[in-house]
Amino acid sequence: MIYTVTLNPAIDYLINLDNLEIGSINRVEDEKVYAGGKGINVSNMLKQLGYENTALGFISGFTGEFIVNTLVEKGINNKFIKLKNGFTRINVKVKGKEETEINGKGPVITNDELNELYKILDNLNSDDILVLAGSIPSTLDDKLYENIMDRIKNKGVKVVVDATKNLLLNVLKYKPFLIKPNNHELEEIFNVKLNSNEEIIKYSKKLKEMGALNVLVSMGKDGALLLTENDEVYVSNVAKGIVKNSVGAGDSMVAGFIAGYLDTNSYLEGLKLGAASGGATAFSYDIATKEFIDEIKEQIIVCKM
Template structure:
């Protein structure tokens, strides 16, 4: 049975607030507030658990916020296995909803070479039957080639690696033939210096990423749906399920989790994986919380 590992280099506590009429330079009061464990890999682990699949959440944590992230993850039923850092504290990200959405993201703690070595020690336990998900930005205390280091180290083990990152972080690992990459249409456009709005416009550029080395390419497009180009030559596209977007945070991560859940449950059938990924991404977008199994299955019936 495949073990799934997710890596979040700079996890956070996300402080989500609503201020009905935010005014700069004045005292503002919240009308809604919530604290959630944050980070792209963490979101993948939570949705995988909601869909019935275990995973181990790896990463770095420090201070009282690091301990709280681990506690909250455990409440979701996710097993955290973070490397504990001696200095600093894990970041707090403020996400404010008002007439416009604004975010203030913290820096996060300094990650030492010893901590990086400890992460590799944990990853070294993986076998070719396991799946690794690495996603999100790299804090400035980590080497800029961290993604490349990881994929190069485990290339001989032939571990399926899922990469959800932007620009150079993504393009520089394509030579290691990741199992799946999931940029959105805007990130895909940034790589090639074009604007991509429709599913038809996305397809040739998704194929270019495949030509550059990716085995499977999944492009999320928010309300426009998604496109998937498989290593078997499948070219799948779908509009998004209908619903009201409540919270877009974590929708792309939910798509990754849904894709993996569908892939494992359907013994590697990409069509099932694609549909489940799209349903999971949309379910999270239509809810204040991340997608649940029930929500995903209900959406699957609608398209």
């Protein structure tokens, strides 16, 4: 079974208007509401690609109920732990002449509630894949992903980590199966400016030396680059289309890579389906459909460097 963990889920409220005028009343032209959070997006895409999975994490209040109901409607399994306080956050994304985001804070998670998640994870085994994706609430220690991986380190679970800064760096010693920084996050980690694929490969190798088995770097309009556990390097292009919503594109790439790899046991095919899934979601208002991904995949070319 594939499990995704979203510690800080959200309702994503997307607003489109001509122009955001600060200090004035703004009239919305179009609005959409989605169950969001990186792990949830991964679960959603995996379901589209035909892979049953279980979404884990924490929810609270009426907004949390919306997230669970949305997953149930889509046929996605979930074992979210219901918190006793607060409400699941709402992230407002305003698209005018520029794109503005206002992200909610989220509820407090107690040690007892965190232990409920640990009890679920204790049952994972070598047949399972665990996806740790996104930020964590400010009330939790930034070593949480590290603590999770330490807890399951002898179970043979393939772990995929899509996180930034210390959340990512702290887990590398546990040899995650896959990590997925984007090129800007790679620059931030090493405090450098990356101007070429060769430089991205150089710093991806540093992450691999620190413990990651496979490093997938998303590069926006420049495609994606994969450094495998066998030191092979693959680069994909990016599909052509009109970007409608960049939210969830990176998560879709992670899910697509997992599905493509499981389908074929090929890293090349994992990258190809990952790039197609990420692009298709960027060209959609929500997580892309399987049909659209298949269409986009025809544009994806993967080369070995």
